[in-house]
Amino acid sequence: MSPHEVDQLLDRKLDVCFGHGDQNGDGVLESADALALAARIVAYIGEPFGSDKAQDLFKAFGLFWQHVSAATDLNKDGQVTPEEWRTGLRRAFAEDEAGFTAGFRPLAEALWAICDQDDDGSVDAPEFANFQKAFGTSEENSRIAFSKLDRDGDGSLSVDELLVAWKEYYTSPDPDAPGNWLFGDIWQKEIWDGTRVSL
Ligand SMILES: [Ca+2]
Ligand SMILES: [Ca+2]
Ligand SMILES: [Ca+2]
Ligand SMILES: [Ca+2]
Numbered sequence: 001m002s003p004h005e006v007d008q009l010l011d012r013k014l015d016v017c018f019g020h021g022d023q024n025g026d027g028v029l030e031s032a033d034a035l036a037l038a039a040r041i042v043a044y045i046g047e048p049f050g051s052d053k054a055q056d057l058f059k060a061f062g063l064f065w066q067h068v069s070a071a072t073d074l075n076k077d078g079q080v081t082p083e084e085w086r087t088g089l090r091r092a093f094a095e096d097e098a099g100f101t102a103g104f105r106p107l108a109e110a111l112w113a114i115c116d117q118d119d120d121g122s123v124d125a126p127e128f129a130n131f132q133k134a135f136g137t138s139e140e141n142s143r144i145a146f147s148k149l150d151r152d153g154d155g156s157l158s159v160d161e162l163l164v165a166w167k168e169y170y171t172s173p174d175p176d177a178p179g180n181w182l183f184g185d186i187w188q189k190e191i192w193d194g195t196r197v198s199l
Pocket of ligand 1 (some may be wrong): 021022023024026027028029030033129
């Protein structure tokens with residue numbers, strides 16, 4: 001792949017994530033977007049809002065946003081533009097392994113816990129599909145994503161498998177990285193058609 005194609009893949013993945021995050025569709029990300037996304041996840045999973053798992057997820061999203069916005073809100077105005085998002089995330093996560101783990105692990109743990117609705121210590125494909133509904137992911141894309149992300153093929157998604165997938169999704173230019181499939185086929189318009197944000 002040419003450097004341009006590598007850039008295109010990573011840009012596309014970061015833009016899809018931006019589109020998911022911009023919950024009110026105003027073209028910038030802010031803390032209210034992060035909390036709205038957390039609420040949406042709680043609602044689609046079917047967890048009561050006052051439960052420990054839901055409260056833990058809200059806390060984790062709040063910390064995650066602090067971490068991410070510190071890295072991406074380059075002019076410190078409380079809003080993250082698409083350009084700041086692309087530049088800041090590359091710098092913060094692709095080039096800083098420790099920064100990635102510090103930002104993502106607490107969120108991965110809280111998400112994993114709330115996804116495991118039957119408390120059997122595993123997140124199976126139907127539980128993962130409920131989580132994916134919060135992002136508008138189709139059943140088909142959710143099924144594909146689960147099969148790619150479940151690296152050891154044991155029918156369950158672990159925290160570490162989730163973290164490896166996120167790491168690849170947010171930082172890897174490799175077109176064959178399984179983590180590219182976090183939301184299914186990344187190039188489908190169904191996942192994100194770019195209409196909500198103009199770059
Ligand atoms: Ca917004
Ligand atoms: Ca800004
Ligand atoms: Ca379970
Ligand atoms: Ca697994």
